[in-house]
Amino acid sequence: MLKRAFVAADPGRIRLRFAARGVLGIGLAVALCGAVGHSLTGAITGGLAALLALFTVTDPTVRGQAVTTALLPVVGLPVLAVAALLHDAPVARDLAFLAVVGAGVYARRWGPRGHSLGVFAFMTFFTAQFLHTVPRQLPELYVAVLLSLGAAAVVRFGVWCYERRLPAPVGVPAPTGGTGLARITTRQAVQATVGAAFALGVGQLLSDQRWYWAVGATWWVFVATTSRGETVVRGFRRFLGTVLGIVLGFVVAVPLHDHAVAAAVIVAVSVFGIFYTAHVSYTWMMLAVTVMASMLYGLLGVLDPALLALRVGETAVGSLGAVLAVLVLMPVTTHAVTEAWVERALRCVHACTAEAAARLAGDAGADPGPRVAELEHILGRVRLSLAPLVHPLSPMKARKGRARRVLALLDECAREVRGLASVAADPEASHDARLAAACQRVEVAVGVLTADVPFARAAVAVPHAADVEHPVLAHLHALERALAELAVPLRGAREA
Numbered sequence: 001m002l003k004r005a006f007v008a009a010d011p012g013r014i015r016l017r018f019a020a021r022g023v024l025g026i027g028l029a030v031a032l033c034g035a036v037g038h039s040l041t042g043a044i045t046g047g048l049a050a051l052l053a054l055f056t057v058t059d060p061t062v063r064g065q066a067v068t069t070a071l072l073p074v075v076g077l078p079v080l081a082v083a084a085l086l087h088d089a090p091v092a093r094d095l096a097f098l099a100v101v102g103a104g105v106y107a108r109r110w111g112p113r114g115h116s117l118g119v120f121a122f123m124t125f126f127t128a129q130f131l132h133t134v135p136r137q138l139p140e141l142y143v144a145v146l147l148s149l150g151a152a153a154v155v156r157f158g159v160w161c162y163e164r165r166l167p168a169p170v171g172v173p174a175p176t177g178g179t180g181l182a183r184i185t186t187r188q189a190v191q192a193t194v195g196a197a198f199a200l201g202v203g204q205l206l207s208d209q210r211w212y213w214a215v216g217a218t219w220w221v222f223v224a225t226t227s228r229g230e231t232v233v234r235g236f237r238r239f240l241g242t243v244l245g246i247v248l249g250f251v252v253a254v255p256l257h258d259h260a261v262a263a264a265v266i267v268a269v270s271v272f273g274i275f276y277t278a279h280v281s282y283t284w285m286m287l288a289v290t291v292m293a294s295m296l297y298g299l300l301g302v303l304d305p306a307l308l309a310l311r312v313g314e315t316a317v318g319s320l321g322a323v324l325a326v327l328v329l330m331p332v333t334t335h336a337v338t339e340a341w342v343e344r345a346l347r348c349v350h351a352c353t354a355e356a357a358a359r360l361a362g363d364a365g366a367d368p369g370p371r372v373a374e375l376e377h378i379l380g381r382v383r384l385s386l387a388p389l390v391h392p393l394s395p396m397k398a399r400k401g402r403a404r405r406v407l408a409l410l411d412e413c414a415r416e417v418r419g420l421a422s423v424a425a426d427p428e429a430s431h432d433a434r435l436a437a438a439c440q441r442v443e444v445a446v447g448v449l450t451a452d453v454p455f456a457r458a459a460v461a462v463p464h465a466a467d468v469e470h471p472v473l474a475h476l477h478a479l480e481r482a483l484a485e486l487a488v489p490l491r492g493a494r495e496a
Contacts, residue, residue, distance in 0.1 A: 235319035
């Protein structure tokens with residue numbers, strides 16, 4: 001697990017840049033809040049706003065990211081006001097919180113922007129509970145949020161806009177077909193609201209002061225998941241990461257929380273860890289979140305071992321609420337979601353191949369690069385969807401073996417597609433008459449794989465050894481073989 005988080009491949013050092021920029025942006029936001037005389041509460045509010053702006057805004061273009069960042073206060077400030085005004089009205093506050101949970105999850109139907117705004121709305125309400133915000137604090141907190149979002153925007157779009165030097169990724173929204181309760185995002189909004197209601201009720205039995213940790217656990221288990229299997233695995237990983245973070249908190253946060261410089265360094269390291277591990281290990285990300293939260297409680301003067309132990313209990317309640325909701329209430333099966341993502345990956349493989357072939361044929365407008373970026377994103381979703389099946393604790397050995405084989409062959413397809421795109425980008429590369437035939441075979445193979453009928457290996461011709469001497473044909477033939485071999489595990493999954 002440690003190796004996966006910190007030694008995992010980082011092409012172009014994107015994760016390192018992401019983490020370093022996050023620390024820079026949040027550090028600048030907190031420094032500005034301090035420079036204008038804000039209290040510790042204002043600085044924490046501003047720092048969390050900057051973290052969310054740098055972490056959750058994932059539009060596929062820089063312009064889209066700027067628009068979403070500008071919309072964050074439009075959503076967040078009214079929610080902050082509601083949370084503060086309802087501070088002394090527990091029943092109305094709880095109902096409002098559940099409404100924000102449901103609306104935030106439902107907003108995922110509008111893609112990355114809806115997701116970002118939904119997360120910001122939820123976390124604004126959550127932060128108000130964390131800091132016990134009251135109406136008289138609103139002017140200061142409004143200024144802190146706006147100032148910090150401005151600081152984050154300056155860093156992201158001015159000082160360190162590395163996205164401008166990278167190919168713009170293609171947005172890949174989750175499968176959202178159907179209407180009403182048949183739509184996945186609608187189901188999840190209902191599930192999240194019910195799960196959060198369970199977490200809120202039981203969490204308040206554990207503590208009438210820190211109950212919001214349970215609701216937060218339910219919320220973050222639902223974020224970025226679609227099927228019940230994904231949610232169960234994410235709930236387990238959240239709990240494990242929290243427990244590990246609490247253990248580290250006893251070692252680091254408890255003895256050092258009253259040393260301002262040490263606390264600031266630990267918070268900065270935790271922020272770096274959140275950004276750096278987010279895309280490779282949810283467990284390690286939660287460890288970093290827990291250590292950061294422990295230090296913030298220390299700075300607020302309320303940290304003690306009992307509080308850390310309570311955090312574990314609240315997280316367990318929240319994770320349980322999410323798991324029960326997805327298992328009992330309108331469950332979305334892992335198989336249905338996985339099949340949809342695998343089909344999209346295969347169709348993207350064909351699109352990449354077609355773009356590369358067109359480029360080699362002399363079409364200057366053809367560019368496989370964006371399709372390759374889209375394929376990488378889709379494969380990330382396939383891995384997330386198959387995570388419940390390949391988990392070490394999964395008891396279904398046959399399905400685990402098929403899932404691992406599917407992942408290995410899709411990764412092989414991605415490698416060959418990247419190689420094909422690289423060759424196509426070479427201005428010296430020339431068109432070969434055999435390319436059209438090979439690309440057509442790839443198209444046929446993808447078509448049969450994504451159909452409901454069993455796949456016949458004979459549909460993919462076995463290349464002659466002499467053909468492999470051509471670099472483009474070598475990639476295409478390797479791609480054909482991988483597609484042919486995919487037939488066995490995919491057919492087994494459909495028949496299971």
